[in-house]
Amino acid sequence: MSSKSRENDDNSEGHSALKEELNKQVKEQKVVVDELSNLKKSRKVYTQQRNSNIFFLADRGQTLSSSKKKLDILKKELQDM
Template sequence: MSSSDNCEGQSALKEEMNKKVKEQKIVVDELSNLKKSRRVYIQQRNSNIFFLADRSQTLSSCRKELDNLKRVLQDM
């Protein structure tokens, strides 16, 4: 593998991480702006099943995920 191939791979990986960070920011913003009475559902991993979830806990975990994604992107 040449250095240009490695550089392109790194660039593609950074683009993918940027995309994930943007998506997660949108999720956090949407959850933050929901009315307190709205229901939130989370999707079971690797499944099409959704379960009722606590809005504040879901928002908290999404914020943590966003922080983790930002940290990984900065370390690249």
């Protein structure tokens, strides 16, 4: 096997793994958006502080909006692949 074909195999494996990870993130984000969309207005929402186990009370509408934006970004990244 030539070094070029090995390099192409490595690139396609990396590309495939990245695409699989993006698909997983899109599915997870769809669940988040769906759950937030179906919450009653009176329910409280907490968001996790980055890189810690601390949660803070958050606005449901803002959280839903940012989750939708994140989903759109992930979908675009997946389409661009």
